[in-house]
Amino acid sequence: MQCFTRGETKGNALRPILVRLRIYHYLCIKQPTSNAMSYSKLYYHIVFRTxxxxxxxxxxxxRDLYAYILAYCRAHDICLLRINSMPDHIHMFVSLRPDVCLADFVRELKKSAGNFIKSHPREFPMFNGWGIGYCAIS
Structure with missing residues (x-):
């Protein structure tokens, strides 16, 4: 799956689905596949705490943090369908490719998002990092 902003298209893509991510609109498009017999749709509700x-x-x-996480997901070809947070944790609903290891994705995302937050101390003055572990429900 690839994510595109509204108005972008990609060849003769199949089954476009419009999803809303706060103020952003995205179009997740399943690209036509080859004649291979493998098929998968993997959706995860991921939660991790401060x-x-x-x-x-x-x-x-x-929203700055959401935009950063969205950019991270797009750069790694992960379709972020929803994101929301509370003051002490983040909820994400993502679609992962079958070749993406969930644990590696969450570890690298937490590391990258933590570095982003630490580089903005005025916006997130009390941030001390992420907690150990995460919850992922498929």
């Missing part, structure tokens, strides 16, 4: 569940995700700047 360190010691501290309330450090600032509501005033959460």
């Amino acid at each position: 360190y010691q569940s501290q309330r450090t995700i600032n509501e005033a700047h959460e």
